[in-house]
Amino acid sequence: MNAVDARTTLTYLRPATAREKGLVARFQPIFDRIAEGNVERERNRSFPHEQVQWLKEADFALVRVPEEFGGWGASLEQTYYLLALLAEADANVAHVWRNHLAFVEDRLNARPSPTNDRWFQRFRDREFVGGGWTEANNGTYANIKTTVTRVDDHYTVTGAKFYATGSLFADWLDVIGKGEDGSLITTLVNRHQPGVVLKDDWPGFGQRTTASGSATYQDAIAHEGDVFRASERVVYQGHFYQTAILAVLTGITRAILRDGIAALKSRGRNYPQGLNPVPALDPQLLQVIGEVSVRVFSTEAALRLAASSLDLIAAAHAAGDVPLRDKRSVDGEVAVAQAQLAIVDGALFSATHVFNALGASATSEETALDRHWRNARTLASHNPVAYKARILGDYLVNDTSPVSSIARLGRGGQGN
Secondary structure, three states: OOOOOOOOOOHHHOOOOHHHHHHHHHHHHHHHHHOOOOOHHHOOOOOOOHHHHHHHOOOOOOOOOOOHHHOOOOHHHHHHHHHHHHHHHOOOHHHHHHHHHHHHHHHHHHHOOOOHHHHHHHOOOOOOOOEEOOOOOOOHHHHHOOEEEEEOEEEEEHHHHOOOOOOOOOOOOEEEEEEOOOOOEEEEEEEEOOOOEEOOOOOOOOOOOOOOOOEEEEEEEEEEOOOOEEOOOOOOOHHHHHHHHHHHHHHHHHHHHHHHHHHHHOOOOOOOOOOOOOOOHHHHHHHHHHHHHHHHHHHHHHHHHHHHHHHHHHHHHHOOOOHHHHHHHHHHHHHHHHHHHHHHHHHHHHHHHHHHHHOHHHHHHOOOHHHHHHHHHHHHHOHHHHHHHHHHHHHHHHOOOOOOOOHHHOOOOOOO
């Protein structure tokens, strides 16, 4: 068993708790099954409908739901660690779960109500939520064009969305639009109705099997209890979405190390300039693998610290301590931004540098090692990493709040 085995890596950082061991024991076998067809799905752009269904049937959707409500009671740190393990198996399948888990987090933080009870029952019934926030060529949420209109005892949603991640796997679509008073409204729209049209037209070179195409809504119906003011959603929602991406990037970095080790072991010959005719014994090639392992360590550590900061925000929110919650939200913004810089750097470095330990055969389409860079580069482009170091510096030097207007909205920036 090597150092990157999913069952042991957490102990790099600290001993795993009984709950963590139980969660990994339950879900890792499913992740392993998902990993088996990952390369073939990447090559053929085959959507992982069956693999997503395996996770639904195992109640992965309930990972954050307390045990008394039929869930697994995981912390945010544990949830993101599981998401990273899933991403190591298949980065596309892991990303599909981002919007569903975020909406579950909203319901966990909402006040008890019949509406909430109904949503928890839907989660237990394995109904799945996909995304529908971003509008193509739309600069900000201020000029969003999708409308949510009250009509008698229900609402209608009209508009067009892009980057609707996981939509083709979903029962419900989480859509943001403007209400009649101009306020931002979140609406959960049942996708199985004539007013919803989903297209598989995602043009990106990475994350190609996440069903992140476009969604069009024409007087799509939403009912009372499925419509919420965006301002009422969980205060750390932006942090949640961003950290989910960081978990997937962490998983990709783990997969790079896994595949790099396997590829180096399988190399049959070395270049004349090599220090040993056996590639797996060449000190310089071993150094490359060692350097990639450092990135795995740093990405996992950064993910753990960022996720832990969200657990602290959630605890303050649950306790009703608003001043503490707001202070911890700033701390969380800093932690997540720092983690983003560390994890993006680690993933992209590893995806390129690992080829320095391998021969030209590593570029074969059969092995599809290029998928790691393509997927990591695509995910790293979701949010403006170019601005984060400046924002952090301004906070540290000038005490300028790092909390952006989008984060206050509760979403975090998903760039086009």
